[in-house]
Amino acid sequence: MRETKPLDKVATIAVIDDSVPLCEMLCDLLNEEGYLTQGYFSGQTALEGMADTPPDLILLDIDMPYMDGFEVCERIQSSSLLKQIPVLFISSYSDLDDKLKAFSCGARDYVTKPIQLAEVKARIETHLSLRAYQQALEAKNETLAKTLAELKATQQQLVQTEKLAALGQVVAGVAHEINNPVSFIIGNGHVLKRNAERIESYLTDVHQQSLPSSILARRESLRIDNVVSDISPLVGDVLEAASRVSAIVDDLGLFCSQQHADKSTLKLSELVADAIKWVTANRGFEYAISLELDDSIQVIGNKRQLVQVIINLLNNGLDACKGQQFSPQIVLTSGIGSTQNQAWLSISDNGPGISDGHVQKIFDPFFTTKKVGEGMGLGLAICHRLIAEHGGDLTVQNLPEGGAKFTISLPITD
Ligand SMILES: Nc1ncnc2c1ncn2[C@@H]1O[C@H](COP(=O)(O)OP(=O)(O)OP(=O)(O)O)[C@@H](O)[C@H]1O
Numbered sequence: 001m002r003e004t005k006p007l008d009k010v011a012t013i014a015v016i017d018d019s020v021p022l023c024e025m026l027c028d029l030l031n032e033e034g035y036l037t038q039g040y041f042s043g044q045t046a047l048e049g050m051a052d053t054p055p056d057l058i059l060l061d062i063d064m065p066y067m068d069g070f071e072v073c074e075r076i077q078s079s080s081l082l083k084q085i086p087v088l089f090i091s092s093y094s095d096l097d098d099k100l101k102a103f104s105c106g107a108r109d110y111v112t113k114p115i116q117l118a119e120v121k122a123r124i125e126t127h128l129s130l131r132a133y134q135q136a137l138e139a140k141n142e143t144l145a146k147t148l149a150e151l152k153a154t155q156q157q158l159v160q161t162e163k164l165a166a167l168g169q170v171v172a173g174v175a176h177e178i179n180n181p182v183s184f185i186i187g188n189g190h191v192l193k194r195n196a197e198r199i200e201s202y203l204t205d206v207h208q209q210s211l212p213s214s215i216l217a218r219r220e221s222l223r224i225d226n227v228v229s230d231i232s233p234l235v236g237d238v239l240e241a242a243s244r245v246s247a248i249v250d251d252l253g254l255f256c257s258q259q260h261a262d263k264s265t266l267k268l269s270e271l272v273a274d275a276i277k278w279v280t281a282n283r284g285f286e287y288a289i290s291l292e293l294d295d296s297i298q299v300i301g302n303k304r305q306l307v308q309v310i311i312n313l314l315n316n317g318l319d320a321c322k323g324q325q326f327s328p329q330i331v332l333t334s335g336i337g338s339t340q341n342q343a344w345l346s347i348s349d350n351g352p353g354i355s356d357g358h359v360q361k362i363f364d365p366f367f368t369t370k371k372v373g374e375g376m377g378l379g380l381a382i383c384h385r386l387i388a389e390h391g392g393d394l395t396v397q398n399l400p401e402g403g404a405k406f407t408i409s410l411p412i413t414d
């Protein structure tokens with residue numbers, strides 16, 4: 001290869017011709033016109049050289065030994081790196097067939113021997129400016145496609161925010177209407193439970209006395225013993241159901257609330273410890289937990305919300321492990337992100353992981369695989385939203401050894 005660098009123009013022309021004098025002469029003439037040139041004396045060396053440093057335009061001789069110009073052109077067209085570069089064939093005046101074949105191989109134009117510099121220069125200029133327009137158009141298209149994608153994302157976000165705002169208003173109204181009667185049910189339910197215990201203990205005493213046969217018959221026919229022993233569990237069920245309704249209303253309210261929560265600097269390991277305390281209080285020690293936490297990490301956030309996120313993720317991991325033969329194992333790890341202004345906390349479990357079809361949906365509100373009454377499908381949607389409101393991110397991946405890993409990233413500084 002022969003390479004020379006004149007000073008003022010930047011366009012690089014590759015000249016491929018097996019005739020060394022012709023190739024060198026063309027390079028010199030083009031250099032004098034201010035182009036950079038790459039001279040190649042065979043198709044093979046040209047393809048190798050151009051793959052390393054692609055030129056802006058290619059002048060290609062047809063008649064060459066080993067690999068003729070048509071084959072070189074076909075190879076250029078099949079290379080993703082080179083196929084956009086305009087190829088101008090160098091042909092003899094008489095070879096009409098060659099010229100037609102050149103176009104069918106992908107050539108943009110041809111120049112004829114003997115070479116007329118003015119003609120070559122005019123054709124080169126035309127194709128270089130066409131190429132420049134094409135490149136500018138491609139760049140504009142790319143920018144347009146990017147802008148369109150950004151617009152679509154913004155539009156979706158706007159629709160989502162508007163939907164949430166509308167839903168939030170409905171939920172706030174409904175929550176208010178539901179919370180009043182539900183708190184009556186819960187308050188009175190507790191009184192009823194205490195009273196039922198008293199009645200039960202009183203009747204136990206009464207039944208130890210010798211009672212008239214008419215009373216004993218009534219006790220039998222009304223199945224008083226069954227009725228009394230049923231009262232406590234039934235009231236217990238009512239209370240549990242009412243508490244669940246109240247929790248659902250709270251969840252919905254939290255999901256839809258747009259309120260700004262107070263934030264402060266919090267020790268990540270303490271948030272984790274609080275969340276574990278809550279989960280253990282509700283579920284007992286039904287799982288093994290290992291902590292690989294960096295005790296020095298502090299994040300900026302709202303304590304109540306962040307503890308709630310960790311509780312949700314722990315509960316999900318433990319729920320996923322239900323029904324498996326081996327006992328649940330949760331691993332919590334933390335660290336500082338590569339950008340240094342984010343910390344991360346990951347929560348992994350040894351459950352079945354998340355099936356491919358579900359990965360895209362698990363952060364959608366109301367997506368659940370749990371049975372009716374066991375899950376609303378709001379946990380992860382709430383977590384995602386809360387973490388996003390903190391300026392962080394919540395992501396999920398399946399572990400190669402099985403199980404799912406959720407990673408929260410949070411800002412370290414405001
Ligand atoms: N660690 C996990 N392993 C496997 N699947 C999971 C895990 N965490 C979540 N999922 C899947 O994502 C779904 C949605 O979780 P999400 O917490 O949003 O709702 P939920 O747990 O079903 O109900 P709830 O509203 O009570 O939280 C779950 O039903 C489950 O299918």
Ligand SMILES: [Mg+2]
Nearest residue numbers: 312316379380
């Ligand atoms: Mg959940």
